[in-house]
Structure formats: C-alpha cells, structure tokens
Amino acid sequence: MLPTTRSQSRREEPRRQVTGERGRVFAAVILGFCVLSFIDTFHTLEPYSGRRSLLSSAYLATTSTLLPWAHHYLADVSDAPDPDGETALFWHIPKSGGTTAKQIYQCMGKTLTIRIGVDPRYGHDQSDELVVFKPIEGKDWKTVNVDTVSEKGILRAEEMGLVASGKADIIFAMDVNFASSHLFDRLNKGRILSIFRHPVDRLASKFYYLQSATWERTYRPEWADMSILEWAEKHNFDENFLVKKIVGKKLTDDAGMADLIIAKEIVRRRFIVGLLDEMEESVHRFNVMLGVNESDEKTKECMNEVFGTTKDEGDKSDEVDSVEAQGDEGDEKDNAVEINTNSNKHPKIVEGMPEYKLMAERNSLDMILYEYIRLLFQEQKSVINRYAREALVQQHALTTNVQRKRQLR
Secondary structure (H helix, E strand, O other), X not given: OOOOOOOHHHHHHHHHHHHHHHHHHHHHHHHHHHHHHHHHHHHOOOOOOXXXXXXXXXXXXXXXXXXXXXXXXXOOOOOOOOOOOOXXXXXXXXXXXXXXXXXXXXXXXXXXXXXXXXXXXXXXXXXXXXXXXXXXXXXXXXXXXXXXXXXXXXXXHHHOOHHHHOOOOEEEEOOHHHHHHHHOOOOOOEEEEEEEOOHHHHHHHHXXXXXXXXXXXXXXXXXXXXXXXXXXXXXXXXXXXXXXXXXXXXXXXXXXXXXXXXXXXXXXXXXXXXXXXXXXXXXXXXXXXXXXXXXXXXXXXXXXXXXXXXXXXXXXXXXXXXXXXXXXXXXXHHHOOXXXXXXXXXXXXXXXXHHHHHHHHHXXXXXXXXXXXXXXXXXXXXXXXXXXXXXXXXXXXXXHHHHHHHHHO
C-alpha cells in the first residue's frame, strides 16, 4: 500500500461534495448560463472591436458552469499568481507547442513530471516515495518518479501526494480533466497553462507527423499511403479533441453545444491561454505565472535558444513543427527531450481547400472554442501585465529591505 501525505478524511469529504454537485452543474448550463453563452459563442465569429470584455464583472457575475474539479481545485485567472502556494499543470495538447515549452523549462532547470521519471533504468519506478532526480548527466533539469500522462500513473501520483509534496514545478499532462480532478484538491490548488493551435493545422500536422515518427507509440506508417482528405474522412477519430478532453469525454463520444458552453467557461475562468502562433509571448506570460525571473542569465539563455533568432512574423506553424518534430504525442524519443531542429514540414492546408472544409466541419466545436481562446489571449494580456508589474514592485521592496538590513549591521 502506498503511503499518502494527506489524511483520508480531508480528501474524501471534498470528493463527496464534488460528486453531489455534478448534477447542479448541468442544471446551471440550462437554467443560468445558456443564453449568455450561446450569444457569446456566435459573437466569437464577429470582429473583436466593441465587444464586452470576457473577463468583465458582468461575465463573472453569471451562473457558473464550471465542473466541480475546475471550480474547487484550480486557481482562477483573476487570482494573482502564487508560485509557492500552487502547482502549475501544463496541458500538453498534441502538435500544439507542448514539447517546445517542455524543452524551455527543462533548460531553466525546472522539475517537471514526464515519463522518463518512471523509466526502470533509473531505479525509482517502483518506489513508494517521491524521488526527485536528474536523469541526464550534465543537465540541470530534474524530474519526479511519476507518470502524469497515463491514468494509471496519475492515480499513483495522487496516492503518493505529488502536489502536496511541492516537489514538482510543472506537471505535464495530456488529459487535463482527469489530471486536474485527481491531482489537486481544495487545499492544494493547481494553475492551468496551455498552448492552443488552430484545429485544422493541428490535425494536418498530426497526420503528416505520425507517418514517419517511428519513435512514437502512435506511429502510423499506413497513413503515408493515403491522402489527407481520405484520412480526415475515414480514419481520423480525433474530432473536437479540445472540447471533449476538457469536459471529460472520450474521443469516441459525441459532443454538443452544452459541452462547448462548459469548455468555454472552464477555459475563460481557469486557463492561462497561450497560442502557437504567439509562442514567445505565451511563454513570457507563463513565466509571470510561474514566478520565473526573466532577468536571470540562465533564463535569458534558455529563451534565446528557442526565440533568439530573427523570424518572419507571418505564419509560424512550420517553424514550430520543426522544433516539435519529436516527442509530441506524449512520449520522448530516447526517453529524453532535447532542443532539436528536426524538420516536420508538410503541405499547408488552407481555407477553401476541400481538406480544410471537411476538417473544419467535423471539428466545428473546437473551431468555435479556438476563436474564443484567441479573444481570451488578447484580454488576458492586461491581467498578466498587471501581475508582472506587481511582482516587480514586490521584488524591488524585498531587495530594498535586504540592502537596509545590511547597512544596519
């Protein structure tokens, strides 16, 4: 039996309360929030100028459609970052920049949860205790002996008290619903970060990538013999991925407008959103929420390693595919992620093409959610900039106090 770091009674009581609230959440979808959400859903397709702020008090005052785990276990976007009191969970959406983010924070020496932590070669995979270790000699980054990608691994991490231990700086997970509902609780809250990509671009990248990614468990060599139109029509079961993952549905399940409403509210209230085509700005925002000091020389070095070269300000999806060429389906090639420039270039699927039309139609909920997230990205800028200014003021005050104490000695 694995030891826990929390008392059983303290964890079980909130779980019972959460279960009892599940029915009320869906009632709220119908009775309290539907009109506003439906109107807002279709407004996401209209020009941004003149819209009411999605983070305004008018929105925040409406009946919440947050699922219980999002309501109770996660920090709100309006809550100032507290790196010492909350744990970041990065939702790694395949082919959307997650591997690049992982590489950056490894470079900074952060402690991440990735699958290499349970590689038997390191001897910690069967331990009943949490162990932080450096898997690669000569590298500063560390990992914990847990797997937060698989459901089995997440349940083990929950039993071992991963979040309460404070040992992980960033938890990387591919199932945001399952991971958030099991790893966090009312006393040990999480902060969700994620990078989003246009749904059609993400699917096209996945199709071409998995044809040749022999290192991936999800390698699909048979896809190389079919067109992307055939694949999208007959072989792609990854439809409305974002909405389904957020609300906790399987990819084989149907999803509808009620699911979209719930997903939009969770993202609006609980996610610090990044965009693949605004990767550098997204990482800067994540750094604010994580308490990363960007004036630190090592941090500058890590940021410059990925973003330092001058790049065309146009479409950047091919550039990110180049950096993301390996390990983006949840596995790390050779069990270690290193910054690389292996190319994963592929034909661009653009609006007006039959392939684009088919994938957009079959991922209509994700298309709407993505446009909504683009608006949120704009609106969160002022909020996170305020957090950054407040952090600078606090740091200045701390530095001044230290200097005064030295002078009084």
